[in-house]
Amino acid sequence: MRSNFLVRALSLFLLAPCTAFAEERPSDAAERPPNVVLIFADDLGYGDLGCYGATKLQTPNIDRLAAEGRRFTDAHSASAVCTPSRYALLTGEYPLRAMGGRGVWGPLPTNHELIIDTDALTIGKAFKNEGYATACLGKWHLGFGRGANDWQPPLRPGPQDLGFDYYFGVPLVNSGSPFVYVENDTIVGYDPDDPLVYGGKPPSPTPTFPEEASRKSPNRFGGALEAHRIYDDEKTGTLLTEKAVEFITENRERPFFLYFPTPNIHHPFTPAPRFKGTSQCGLYGDFVHELDWMVGEVLRSLEDNGLSDDTLVIFTSDNGGMLNRAGRDAFKAGHEINGDLLGFKFGAWEGGHRVPFIARWPGRIEPGTESDQLIGQVDLLATFMALTGQSDELPEGKDSVNLLPALTGDPEEPLRTELALMPHKPRNLALRRGKWMYIDAQGSGGFTGSRPHHHAWGGPAAVEFAGDVNSDIRDGRIKKDAPPAQLYDLEADPSQTTNLYRKSPQVVKEMQARLNAWRSPEATKETAQKDGGSAPAEAPQKDARGEAAPAATPAARVAPARNGAARADASKPNVVVIFADDLGYGDLSCYGPTGVETPHIDALAAEGFRSTDFFVPANVCSPSRAALLSGRYPMRCGMPVARHESEPKYSNYGFSPEEITIPELLGPAGYRSLMVGKWHLGMDVEGSHPIDAGFDEHLGIPSNYSSGRGPDYNTLFRGKQVEERDVPLTELTKRYTDEVVRFIERRKDQPFFIYFSHHIVHSPLKPREEFVGASRKGKYGDFIKELDHSTGRVMRALRDAGVDDDTVVVFTSDNGPTRFGSTGGLAGGKYCTMEGGHRVPAIVRWPGRIPAGQVSDTTVSSMDLLPLFCELAGVEQPNDRTIDGKNILPVLLGEETRSPHKFLYYYNGTNLQAVREGDWKLHLPRTPRDQPFWSKKRDPTKGFVTLDQPKLYNLEQDVRERHDVAAQRPEVVARLQKQADAIRAELGDVRTTGSDQREIDLEDPQER
């Protein structure tokens, strides 16, 4: 390999596009292959270095690197987020191609498997194949293992399978667990007798820091006490630097490649004590100072070993700066973390991904120079292949362009005609072409924290604080009449003050066409094949679900709204979801004789589609709501148990801002959204308020109305402001209905989405006075009468506004009934996984489109509403995650009678208790310990609290779940048990963390 290398290096020297400057270099230098040191900072913004204009902190070592090399002013990370950015750096592929075409858009969850194919070419392999010694020292964040990572050594495949001889560092991210170091494929301080246990109790100790350091999440791991003892945030920078110096020194005689992804300056800001107080902008600057020291030590080591002239050093960052606590403090001290650029980490605006990029290679790169070439970090693979004479071996389909001409020369023509840029939200996918920057949606597509104290403050809400101006934004919000997407001329307007979308429609059209090509499933698929990447069908998460593989990836099942000229206005109907609370399958007269007389709701059914097999994936409030709004199982979206407002343990447990909601999806298609009523997803939790979840307007109370639900159990909020305190429950339904009626009047000329979340018929049962005695079923029945009356008023408002025919109305409930209500004969009820807990009324009405009078037993789910509404609005579903719901429009139209769901999963809290396939439902063994707190006690209305053997029911013949046929159909039992194992591996269980499960931000989720 070595001799081969020399030949190639020599030919490289001869072929390289040398400038006159480079040619002056003594010829013997070419005989020694260049070492490469790639320093990859974390969250370091465009304005964070002295050589990029910072004055409140000092970076003499990095500035020296720039003085001795070339500084780029238009360099970009592929994504504004850590994991996808690293994916692109390592693979030379846009992150939207990852995971078999589904793309990786967010930070990788704790227990995720390795997301790079071990067959793929990486920058590590580019060097290793040429005989280099290679090492990765620092933050990995690309996963370990296959299937879920159980954190038991060996952690393979991992960095060592992607071209790095040696790995040492922080396996995930310094702000999240596990707080241990990993060396090669083992945990530093690993003790087989004391393994690292996800969810282990108590969590192992790890240093904590004051608020000024910004967030460090609580440890989610128990065990491995020695490994946790060794991990020290304030020593990480020093430790990694020692490792880097050691590696350079040890390999001074042979070519080496050092990939040095520092945790600096990702939060928590934990510089070694000697750096604290050394900058003029708080811990933020101090952490940059430590980073600068680290760079200085690496440069000195090169010098000490006589390697400076023979080493290409590249310094850059994985994404822009973040406005977390330390970032805000820095700003207040006069330090603009992203310089004059608009926006922050996670977003598509320039501040999210335009980053410092410095390259030094004495004798080859002219010192003290600057380049405004458009370059991307995705280009480093092709660059390193060229550097090592392997250009011919760069696989087809990579998105990487050789940058050497821009490093060593000064090409007149741009190396790149275009560059795709990925923010956190797929719909804000962006494209750079020459001076034009196009973002395919409103806003940045990044952080949505809306208040200055939010950890993830960003987007429109933070523009003013950062001293920026943008023509789409007023008072921290996108203007109502703002264009649906954004176009900027970065030459004339580098700070993105003016959206030219309406001024340059031709450019917009071209950019859109280009992005649509990126997004089309064919394009993604083709490339995946070209690259030898795994075909979509092999994606493990899909396998486990046993459902149709995404042959058409979720990327673009539906044409994006804006280029769908074929979509007439009528195909963008309004959407109203009326969501009852604890309303049972048998509680309405249209569902049978046990029901209360509900003429208005029955009329909906008569005029539309009534389901007799509608599945909600939870039997209590919060998870059912999270599933409806996200289209995902509660376990997948991190909200499997109900939250209680007054218990301190729930103070951080809310609806993750990382979830993509119905209003967030419909907003860019021109929908105005209103949420009214009970939220119960953590209104006080940062990022979990209805407004943070994408609703434009909101009126409601935080959770259930009941004393003991915390101080705000009877406070009516309008958005984040108090509308009125001490509101009686008897008034609320009327207030809510008034609000909905007014909204319909106001918004009738544009598409709207209303999520009307009732308190009825959750306890306390307090109907308004005029309904008392209206039913023959006591307060419970009276309350339902009020619900029916409210529904009638909403329908009348739609008619009065003339939008009745253009509005899809969905009526359903969040879970089965309490003992006051009726399941219509189904077993169980709220709090259990019998049909009575999960099967609820569901009606969909859309005059003229959905045939009237349909009664359907095709299994559909509340999770299907998100895909349905996306279809109706002509917007794409999120393509960066699994959406469990399916587009059920064909079922509603009467064109399809088969269920789109091959399997359904019944979780009670975090416990997987039943699996359904068609008519078969298998109840899985369980103990009271497995149950959430609401189901531990034996209670005939709560199904099987204890089950030793699986029980199998045929719901077609036995919907009441009375006759166990497990003994007669062992093959069905075996099949469903296998499916249970598969979904457990994916979505988790009481003692299992799934591979595609959002972390539950809650200790002991099953206990109160």
Ligand SMILES: [Ca+2]
């Ligand atoms: Ca980062």
Ligand SMILES: [Ca+2]
């Ligand atoms: Ca409920």
